[in-house]
Amino acid sequence: MAATGTYTETFVELIRRASAELPAEVAEALRTGREAEQRGGLASIALNTILENVDLAREASAPICQDTGTPVVWVHHPTGVSTRAVKADFEAAVREATARTYLRPNAVNTLTGANTGDGSGRGIPFMHFEEWDEPRIEVRMILKGGGSENVGAQYKLPDGKLGAGRDLDGVRRAVLDAVVQAQGKGCAPGVLGVCIGGDRVSAFEASKRQLLRPLADTNPMPELAALEERILREGNELGIGPMGFGGSTTLLGVKIGVLDRLPACYFVTISYMCWAARKAGVSIGEGGELTWLS
Amino acid sequence: MAELKLPVDEKSIRALKVGDFVELTGRMITGRDAAHKWLLEDFRADVAPFLKDSVIYHCGPVVAKKGDGSWSFVAAGPTTSIREEPYQADVIGRYGLRGVIGKGGMGAKTLAGLGKHGAVYLHAVGGAAQVLARAIPRVERVFMLDEFGVPEALWVIEVQRFPVMVTMDSNGGSLHDEVEARSQAKLKELLARKA
Known part of the structure; x- marks a missing residue:
């Protein structure tokens, strides 16, 4: 089924957030870790670099890590939503996010070794769908590095x-x-x-x-x-x-x-x-209103 | 912290020790899984000058093509090095590399190769793709882009104060071996504890 385009732009933004904006709680845990390490030692230098990197990625809307991983996605939806359409829109969003360098072209043909070039491939992204009683669609994703x-x-x-x-x-x-x-x-x-x-x-x-x-x-x-x-x-x-x-x-x-x-x-x-524990979520209401989830 | 200019001679490399923090400036090349296999299938004379007395960076970058046709690195942290363990020591010997940049460390064969040929393993901070991309002001050229794709191609890059830690040196020292031995001993202790 072709992408309807209804959700594509929302999903591109979801992917951008996942790739560029580390959840605040993860950054907080990294800062707590840094306090525990000996100042000036390699562990402390590494955590300093990591925390600087987190800020730079957010400011530049650029990937925290160049391995932008496999998008693993969980969708909850009300009765009547076409999961094929949502899937097609998400796949289109992966290709668009790859073109905008929020994602690396990260799908390789296992038999030929050729990169598909657009971030999508057989089994990538990986999506799970579950119907629920609520009227809204909730999409949560992680970027799982290799x-x-x-x-x-x-x-x-x-x-x-x-x-x-x-x-x-x-x-x-x-x-x-x-x-x-x-x-x-x-x-x-x-x-x-x-x-x-x-x-x-x-x-x-x-x-x-x-x-x-x-x-x-x-x-x-x-x-x-x-x-x-x-x-x-x-x-x-x-x-x-x-x-x-x-x-x-x-x-x-x-x-x-x-x-x-x-x-x-x-x-x-x-x-x-990895420490770059990238996750993001969005709730899409009946009328299309968006709520970004942490 | 010391600044190390590339290309570099054997003596300067042999002076480096595990635990040193250095910043690299000069020209180097990226290469990962497909590249290492390819470099050993045949002697790649066109790429060889970019490896000699320089370092190879285990990195699959995110790259943008600019309006004038040139490239720039958008995100460029290290990838896990241990996958190149079967090839690395031979690539170092055959092409005269002085160092390898990656993450996670490498094994006994590479450690022996570092000692034999006078080279070091340099650890970049994994995931620090923005900090490291900013230390790569210019992409000079690329080999095998069509064949290998963006992450696996060999990118010739100019780096400026590119931060790395020496975690394996040319005298047999390996921080990875030390940490692994300590953590294995600690695990034994934790498993001896009661449920």
Whole structure:
């Protein structure tokens, strides 16, 4: 189905915001991290550069990071909205945002190695649609970079080497191991989106959806809230630090969700989001009025 | 902080140590996954002069074409270097590179290559695409643009006070090895704690 164009310009602006404007809460967490690092050390220099970069990107409406990632998008819509039309409009917006250099041409034909040139490709952008009872459309997106995507991981418990059984302490062990494996390669300090349970498909989607949560929120499930807090604390004790230079700021947040599972399977799925934890959202009312979401 | 002019000689490079913060000024070239494979498939004589005694930057930039047909870097931070581990030491040796800029560090083969050929690994701050693009005032020319696309092409660029940290030196030092060993030891301790 061809793009109707109804939402294209709104989505271009959504992408621009995601690419150029780091959420205030993430910048705040980076500043807090900087306070904890030794002044003049490599970790502190790195965080200074990062924070300067965040300001420059916002002022120039230019990408925070040249790897503008995969746009991963969640759409909630009322009955009667054509999801094909919304998808076509979003794809058109990706091509337009790429032409305006809000995005890098970031889609490569896997078989030929040729860049598609316009940012869109098979499976890119990646979109999820859910119908809901509200009359408005809500679109939330992240830009998920490739360096951090490469350090994502999926563990299946039990894991003898980690002493990880099928319980929340096993989850803790798997997640901390993933942080050590990642070192600075995912552009630490990172935010972890974690899914316990599910299958190999549903769990990665659910782990990424966790990245939409505000950094400062509290998990409504008390046992997961406690686990998030513990992994955040222990992850920062690992000493990996910004960029893997060593230091006390390794993680900015840990967000954990849960799906039910098959009797045979117990997956722990980790999506590592780099410090440039880019997300944006917009609500489109019945009459087309826009509310930008943080 | 020291300023290092490119091209650079072996002696100046061998004097650099892990933990040094330096700023680069001069001419260098970008190259990442496709470029490294391509540079070793054959000796690329037209590109070779841009590698000799200079550094290769693991970077897939966002690039704008200006009205006069010239290019400018809109966003240009480093990409993860470890993917070039199978190729890097050989590219350094074959083309006489004095350094590599990237992020995340590299492995044992590259570290040995740095020592053998007199080169360093320079870490730029990952994600700092605006700060680093501003240190690249000019794009001189580009190789393999049509074949590889914008992120993977080899861009010859002029840099001015381009900030990097030495994290692997030509004397076997690697900050990445140190941090990894420390964090592995700490992990062991955390896993020994009770649930």
